[in-house]
Amino acid sequence: MPEGSSHGTHSPDVRDIVAVVLLSAMAVLTAWCGFQASKWGGEMSIAFSQASSARVQATNFDGQARDQRQFDLTVYASWVEAKAAGEDELAAFIEERFQPDFRVAFDAWQAQGADEGGPFVQDEYVPTGTTEAAEYSARADEKFAEALESNQRGDNYSLLTVLFALVLFLTAMSQRNIAAWASRVFLGLAMIVGLVGIVILLTFPIKI
Known part of the structure; x- marks a missing residue:
């Protein structure tokens, strides 16, 4: 057989081998991407x-x-009325009913001269549940951001x-008559697109 004929039959065989390897690799990578998309979708649902x-x-x-704030306001209003009426014993009785959170702010307000601002504007006044509400709200924002990222x-x-599917299409076209x-x-083109896809894939986080 002439040498030229030998080269003519060898070239298609090489292309066939490359095409088979490319098709196999892209099929695996496509399945892997689908798996990862599903995993991150699950992470998104959990975070939401x-x-x-x-x-x-x-x-x-x-x-x-x-x-708590409403209760403290009601009790404080009663205390103000008792003080305004000169009923010190009643005012002292009401003070004994102050909630601990309000008591701290009330004492701080008294120590500062009992100005017109009132105990409710004091930094010491933190009704029960305020800190927890802020913490859970921050956690909700964090988890929502995680869900969007996933x-x-x-x-x-x-x-x-989709990119790897394009590689499969180009590879299949190369095998046409x-x-x-x-x-x-x-x-x-299939090899170039596949290489670009692999490079991009290597930059993505993995979820197992």
Whole structure:
């Protein structure tokens, strides 16, 4: 057989091998991207659930603090009325009924000369539930941000799935009964797109 014929039969075999390897690799990577997209989707759902739960807790504690403030306002109003009426014994009796959180602020207000601002504007006044409400609200915001980030990561993997599907398409086109130069072009494009996809894939976080 002439030497030229030998080269003519060898080249398609090499392209076939490259195409098979490329198809196999892209199939695995496509499955991997689908798996990762699913995992990050699960993480998104969990984070959204945790954010919702934390938001409910924050609302509950905020309601507790609001009720505490309302109670303190009512008792304080009674104390003011007793003091204004000169009923010191009644005022002292009411003071004994102050809640601990309000008592701290009331004492601080008294130590500063009992100015017109009142005990409720004191930094020491922190009704029960205020701190917890702030903590749970911050946790809800954090988990919501995590959910959005996980959602974006899942979308990124889904986009890579489309990219690798394009590689499969180009590789399949290179195997069609077309001109040799067209086959090489399709296969070359498939290799370039696949390499770009792999490089991008290496930058993505992995969830097992």
